[in-house]
Structures are given as C-alpha cells and as structure tokens.
Amino acid sequence: MPISNQVRRLGSTWATGTGWPKRLLWVQIQGIRGWSALQRLEMRFPIMVLVGENGVGKSTLLQAAASVYKSNVASKFRFASDFFPDTTWDNIQKAEVAAEIQQGGDRFKVSVRKPTGRWRGNPDRPERPVQYI
Secondary structure: OOOOHHHHHHHHHHHHOOOOOEEEEEEEEEOEOOEOOOEEEEOOOOOOOOOOOOOOOHHHHHHHHHHOOEOEEOOEEOOHHHHOOOOOOOOOOOEEEEEEEEEOOEEEEEEEEEOOOOOEOHHHOOEOOOOOO
C-alpha cells in the first residue's frame, strides 16, 4: 500500500526537526527485564507502531520512554520505580534508561539508572505530561 500524501508530509516535517518543538529522539534500555544488552530505538517518525509477540518488550519500551520524563498526573509524580518495580522474580540492578530529547532548538540527554538498590536521576528529568495506561 503506498504512503499517503499526508503521511509523507508528516515524515518530511519530522525529518527537518520543525513542527514538533518537544520530541523524543531515541530511547535506550539496558538491564531491564529481557533487555540485558544495550538496545536503542530511534524515533524517526512522528507516528510509530510497535508490533511483536507477547513478552518481546513492547510495554517495557513504552514504560522506558515514559520514565525519562517527570510527569505530574493527578497530583502524583511518577518515578522509574513506578514503571519498573522490584518483584520476587525480577530484582532490577545495573539498569539504565537513557534518551535524547529535543525541546525547541535544544537537544539534551537524560537518564534514569539503577546501579544498585535505588533509582538515580529522577529529579533531573524534564517535565512533560505523560500518560501511561
């Protein structure tokens, strides 16, 4: 099926870096659930679809993207530990979620990491409303 003109225009605008003053450029995961090796997903298009079998990491990727932002939803801040809690079968250590964010003309890298027992980097995240349901 050919790409429509509207989708083609969206892609061109995205590629120029204009039209979306705030955007996530990439997210990188290591040491969380089945993501043992360093993996990066580049956000190369404004609308993306994640497809895969159960258990391949689709939800983990979305949680990682949400965890790099400081979001106050319903008067409650969410932290990396809300997205990736320790459980009996999954005790997270030596984990990191990193991302590059563009805000206007500025680009910067952020990360939340759990080198040992506690998550680090939560206060340094940029603020943006994020809903993860």
